[in-house]
Amino acid sequence: MKIFTDAHGNKVEFSPVWNAFGDANHVLALCRFENSWVLTDHTRRGLEFPGGKREKGETVEEAVNREIYEETGGITGALLFLGQYKVYSPRGAFIKSIYFAELDDIVRKEDYLETNGPVLMDQLPENLKDDERFSFIMKDQIVPLSLNVLTILKKEHRADS
Numbered sequence: 001m002k003i004f005t006d007a008h009g010n011k012v013e014f015s016p017v018w019n020a021f022g023d024a025n026h027v028l029a030l031c032r033f034e035n036s037w038v039l040t041d042h043t044r045r046g047l048e049f050p051g052g053k054r055e056k057g058e059t060v061e062e063a064v065n066r067e068i069y070e071e072t073g074g075i076t077g078a079l080l081f082l083g084q085y086k087v088y089s090p091r092g093a094f095i096k097s098i099y100f101a102e103l104d105d106i107v108r109k110e111d112y113l114e115t116n117g118p119v120l121m122d123q124l125p126e127n128l129k130d131d132e133r134f135s136f137i138m139k140d141q142i143v144p145l146s147l148n149v150l151t152i153l154k155k156e157h158r159a160d161s
Contacts, residue, residue: 002145006087007136014142016083016149024084024097027051027063028137030146031074033103036120040071043114045135049143050074050115051096064099072118075105080153082146098146 002014013021028051031038039047050071054063061079068074080100087094106118125131129139 002141004141006140008089010090011088012085012140012142013088014083014085014145018081018084020084021086021095024060024095025054026094026096027054027060027067028096028098028142028146029064029068029079029101030082030098030143030150031068031072031101031103033074033106033120036122037124038072038074038103038106039119039121040112041116041119042135043116045137047119047133048135048137051137060097061099064097064101068101068103070113071115072103073107073109073112074101074103074118075107077102077104080150082149082153085142098142100146100150 001020004012004014006012015021028049030049038050040050042048050068052063052067052071054060055066058066064079065076068076078101082098082100084095084097087096109117124143128134128143
């Protein structure tokens with residue numbers, strides 16, 4: 001488990017273990033499509049991976065698929081669980097599950113809700129913290145920790161093949 005402080009001064013705990021903190025009420029999806037990272041351009045926060053709140057009656061996986069589609073038009077293929085984190089905010093703690101999604105397609109939509117739609121990037125900048133185009137969500141340790149888990153899982157998969 002990793003513990004750090006986010007951009008808002010909140011304590012954050014990260015774990016690659018399934019349901020380490022219980023049922024997640026938020027989701028985050030690191031997405032790829034045709035060798036590019038798929039982000040969304042949030043109208044207030046800037047570039048970030050798709051994600052959001054889980055709706056009543058929805059599974060975590062359904063929430064991931066819905067958020068990806070709503071914010072990017074992405075049609076999800078397989079999902080891979082990367083981890084979970086808990087943020088201890090003064091407004092109350094919340095838990096977010098993180099997935100990797102390889103998209104099968106991206107469809108053009110009329111409305112991407114609170115975002116301006118998908119943004120494809122061949123690679124992420126080396127130092128997201130200093131890049132003002134990116135949301136605060138991208139600037140703490142969650143993305144690097146999640147990418148590290150993804151690298152480990154891909155290596156394990158190749159070793160098993």
